[in-house]
Amino acid sequence: MFIFYTFVKKNMFNSPACKNCQFKSAAAKFLNEDELGNLENNCAEIELKKGDMIFKQGILSSNIVYLKKGIVKFYIEGLYKEQIIKIAKGPIYLGIPTTFDEKYNRYSATAIAKSNACFIDIDTFKEFVQNNGNFAYEIIVELCRNEINLFHKYINRTQKNIRGRVSDALIFFSEIIYESDSYKLPLTRNEFGNYIDTTRESISRILTEFNKEGIINLEGKKIEILNKKQLKMISKNG
DNA sequence: GCATTAACCACAG
DNA sequence: CTGTGGTTAATGC
Numbered sequence: 001m002f003i004f005y006t007f008v009k010k011n012m013f014n015s016p017a018c019k020n021c022q023f024k025s026a027a028a029k030f031l032n033e034d035e036l037g038n039l040e041n042n043c044a045e046i047e048l049k050k051g052d053m054i055f056k057q058g059i060l061s062s063n064i065v066y067l068k069k070g071i072v073k074f075y076i077e078g079l080y081k082e083q084i085i086k087i088a089k090g091p092i093y094l095g096i097p098t099t100f101d102e103k104y105n106r107y108s109a110t111a112i113a114k115s116n117a118c119f120i121d122i123d124t125f126k127e128f129v130q131n132n133g134n135f136a137y138e139i140i141v142e143l144c145r146n147e148i149n150l151f152h153k154y155i156n157r158t159q160k161n162i163r164g165r166v167s168d169a170l171i172f173f174s175e176i177i178y179e180s181d182s183y184k185l186p187l188t189r190n191e192f193g194n195y196i197d198t199t200r201e202s203i204s205r206i207l208t209e210f211n212k213e214g215i216i217n218l219e220g221k222k223i224e225i226l227n228k229k230q231l232k233m234i235s236k237n238g
Numbered sequence: 239g240c241a242t243t244a245a246c247c248a249c250a251g
Numbered sequence: 252c253t254g255t256g257g258t259t260a261a262t263g264c
Contacts, residue, residue, distance in 0.1 A: 162244070189253060199245060204254055220253090 018043065023068040023091045023116075027128075027138035035128060042121035048111040050186075055095060057108045063119040065094040070115020071177060071186055073195075076107045084195040086150070087186075089177050090115065093142060100126075112186040157197050160235070165196040166206045167235035170216065174225055182217075182224035 018028070018040045031039065045068075048054065054065055057077050067090035074086040074094075085107065098105045099122055111117075129136045156168060169192065174181055185192065189200040189207075210216045215231055217224035225231060 200253075201246085201255085202244065205244095208254075 021068075025066060025091055025093065025138070026141070027135045030132060030134035030138065031128065032132075035132065038124060038127075039120065042124040043118050045116060045118045048115040048117055050111060050113055052111045052115075054109040054111060054117060055098070055105050057105050059105055060103060061095060061099045061105045062122050064096060064099055064122055064125045065109070066118040066120060067092050067094055068116040068118060070111055070117070071113040072109050072115065073112050073187075073191075074107050074109050082194070084187075084191060086153075087112070087172075087177070087195065093139070096139070096143065162196075162198050162202050163206055163209075164235050164237065165198070166203065166210075167231045169196050170210075170223060170225065171228070171231060171235060173223070174228075181228070182222070185221040185223060 018024075019033075019036045021028070028036075028039070048070060054067075054072065055061055055063075067088075069090040071087065071089045072094065073084050074088070075082050075084045094109050094117070095105070098107055129139060156165060160168070173183055173185065177183070177186075187195065189203045193200045193203045207216070207218050210231075211218040213230075215225075215227045215234075217226055
């Protein structure tokens with residue numbers, strides 16, 4: 001991340017056209033001409049392939065990342081293994097909790113689909129928060145939403161059985177991530193299990209169960225939801 | 239006790 | 252990387 005920062009300062013990248021950005025965040029819509037110009041000069045846009053790491057736990061961080069489009073996974077190096085904590089898609093800010101008041105990243109983020117990310121200099125970002133109330137307000141709204149979502153995820157982990165949690169995840173990918181009833185899972189069975197706190201074996205079993213029960217059509221990583229009503233039932237009664 | 243749930247292990251594509 | 256089968260431990264009638 002430090003490298004990007006130096007490059008930007010030397011103008012070795014073409015500055016992105018923040019003013020006309022089609023993927024402007026709710027917060028960035030409140031930036032005035034001057035501020036947008038400032039953003040353009042202190043920001044670099046990068047194209048990411050599936051599997052590219054965006055930032056890494058334990059490494060010094062000096063950028064806020066704005067994911068214009070794409071899908072990412074957040075994960076933490078735990079005591080014994082890596083744990084996926086969250087999957088999200090752009091447009092979204094990625095590094096606020098880990099960069100804002102922390103020297104080192106407290107978690108890692110990796111693209112799990114082709115993505116576009118803007119690396120914004122942290123001091124520039126802080127300036128906006130300090131001087132532009134509307135900008136700051138929108139950032140707070142996003143942070144609040146994230147916290148509530150995590151509370152729900154936390155509760156579901158303990159209070160739903162595995163069939164319920166698998167249903168939740170399938171619905172999440174369908175409604176939030178892909179906005180379609182058929183999609184290709186961006187995770188291996190192992191990662192899927194890790195994500196909802198179970199084993200790859202249980203994922204395999206339950207997906208084939210759902211397939212046999214006619215709730216989904218399963219073909220490797222390709223999922224087609226055939227009976228969303230029932231899936232939602234299972235999610236509830238989990 | 240007996241049934242259910244889910245993790246762990248092992249082996250085979 | 253996946254799917255399946257057997258085993259086992261925990262929990263709830």
